[in-house]
Amino acid sequence: xxxxxxxxxxxxxxxxxxxxxxxxxxxxxxxxxxxxxxxxxxxxxxxxxxxxxxxxxxxxxxxxxxxxxxxxxxxxxxxxxxxxxxxxxxxxxxxxxxxxxxxxxxxxxxxxxxxxxxxxxxxxxxxxxxxxxxxxxxxxxxxxxxxxxxxxxxxxxxxxxxxxxxxxxxxxxxxxxxxxxxxxxxxxxxxxxxxxxxxxxxxxxxxxxxxxxxxxxxxxxxxxxxxxxxxxxxxxxxxxxxxxxxxxxxxxxxxxxxxxxxxxxxxxxxxxxxxxxxxxxxxxxxxxxxxxxxxxxxxxxxxxxxxxxxxxxxxxxxxxxxxxxxxxxxxxxxxxxxxxxxxxxxx
Ligand SMILES: [Zn+2]
Numbered sequence: 276x277x278x279x280x281x282x283x284x285x286x287x288x289x290x291x292x293x294x295x296x297x298x299x300x301x302x303x304x305x306x307x308x309x310x311x312x313x314x315x316x317x318x319x320x321x322x323x324x325x326x327x328x329x330x331x332x333x334x335x336x337x338x339x340x341x342x343x344x345x346x347x348x349x350x351x352x353x354x355x356x357x358x359x360x361x362x363x364x365x366x367x368x369x370x371x372x373x374x375x376x377x378x379x380x381x382x383x384x385x386x387x388x389x390x391x392x393x394x395x396x397x398x399x400x401x402x403x404x405x406x407x408x409x410x411x412x413x414x415x416x417x418x419x420x421x422x423x424x425x426x427x428x429x430x431x432x433x434x435x436x437x438x439x440x441x442x443x444x445x446x447x448x449x450x451x452x453x454x455x456x457x458x459x460x461x462x463x464x465x466x467x468x469x470x471x472x473x474x475x476x477x478x479x480x481x482x483x484x485x486x487x488x489x490x491x492x493x494x495x496x497x498x499x500x501x502x503x504x505x506x507x508x509x510x511x512x513x514x515x516x517x518x519x520x521x522x523x524x525x526x527x528x529x530x531x532x533x534x535x536x537x538x539x540x541x542x543x544x545x546x547x548x549x550x551x552x553x554x555x556x557x558x559x560x561x562x563x564x565x566x567x568x569x570x571x572x573x574x575x576x577x578x579x580x581x582x583x584x585x586x587x588x589x590x591x592x593x594x595x596x597x598x599x600x601x602x603x604x605x606x607x608x609x610x611x612x613x614x615x616x617x618x619x620x621x622x
Contacts, residue, residue: 314389321348322369323389327382329369330389340392343419347375380415387411391424398424400431403453406462410469417473429475429622432466436481438619440603443481445568463489464497471505476613476621483610487513488562512610517555520563520602520609525551527594528571535587543582547575567599 311328319331337344367374377385387408390397398404398412409428416425435451437443452458459465467482469475486494487509494509501509525531531548534541551574554560561569571591572580583591607614 311386314386314393320372322372322374323385324369324374324376325380325382325385328386329374330385331369331372332389332393334373336392340423341419341421348373380418381411383407384411384415388415388419388421388424392421398427398431400427400434401449403450404431405452405456406458406465409451410465413469413473413475417475425473426622429477432470432475432478436466436478436485438477438480438615440600443564443603445565461493461497461500464500467505468500474621476618479612479618480607480610480615483508483512483612484562484564484606487516487610508610508612515609516562517560521555521560521566522552524563524566524598525574527598528591529574530587530590530594535584537582537584537587539582540584540587543575543579544587547579550575563598563602567595567602570595 306326308324308327308329311330314328314330314332316331316333318333320334321332321337323330323332334344334348338348339345367376387397388411391408391412398408409432412424412428413432415421416428432451434442435447452462463482463485467479467486470478470482483505486497491513494513498506525548529544529548529551531545561573566573571583571588604615607618612618
């Protein structure tokens with residue numbers, strides 16, 4: 276094939292010549308969706324169409340998992356067409372089979388959904404996945420009411436954004452996203468936006484928390500993606516963490532106002548508390564959950580820690596447990612969400 280001549284690029288990255296070609300392709304029908312090479316079953320009974328591909332799959336499989344598809348496919352097309360919240364069953368047919376146009380769904384998302392339905396190993400809770408796959412599965416399983424996939428995806432995300440304090444750990448043996456995928460830095464924000472849209476209650480508090488502890492620069496870089504209510508939740512929640520919960524951690528764990536039998540210990544706790552409060556202002560500050568992980572040793576330096584008496588170390592351990600469970604209970608309220616029990620119903 277002859278090499279193409281270089282053309283000036285337009286703002287969207289395309290060239291004027293390419294746009295002309297696209298218009299021409301539309302006219303002659305060259306841009307019509309093509310049968311997908313993998314998801315094309317010869318015994319399939321329905322064709323799903325995106326703007327890129329045709330997927331020949333099985334009505335019975337779609338109806339078995341999705342109440343939206345079941346309702347859509349149960350209803351006779353009558354006058355020839357019926358629009359639904361999801362796809363559109365039209366009078367169009369492909370090789371004698373009913374054709375459903377997946378209105379509003381990207382080709383990539385439809386591919387991920389169908390792969391998850393047809394291949395049990397495509398998405399597994401115990402294996403790393405990719406951001407596009409998990410977003411597609413969450414969005415489309417909610418849109419087409421596919422409980423088995425929606426539940427699995429939320430349970431997968433809940434390993435990393437848990438709804439129970441005892442499941443919160445700082446390090447995971449298996450990462451959420453595989454290293455072979457180029458996971459964007461704003462994954463937390465993309466997940467939050469999708470989880471909000473899909474009403475994925477159990478993972479919302481930790482997603483808001485994960486976004487709120489990002490730097491202000493990072494948060495403001497996502498202004499255009501967040502709606503006003505959620506932006507307010509993130510900013511107000513961040514403010515509460517900084518002004519209330521970080522100082523409270525220091526107060527509860529170090530008890531600077533209480534003297535013990537050891538003057539060295541009492542003095543060390545006061546100094547450690549002062550250092551903790553000062554560090555609230557710095558970039559290296561620890562937000563509550565990270566602080567809980569670090570415990571008493573994470574505050575101040577090792578020399579100060581050595582001066583603490585056994586009684587105070589034990590007291591601090593109890594206080595730390597109490598602080599962690601209290602913080603966990605109020606976490607949804609920090610972001611103006613419903614209580615955990617209510618959120619956990621949205622699975
Ligand atoms: Zn002491």
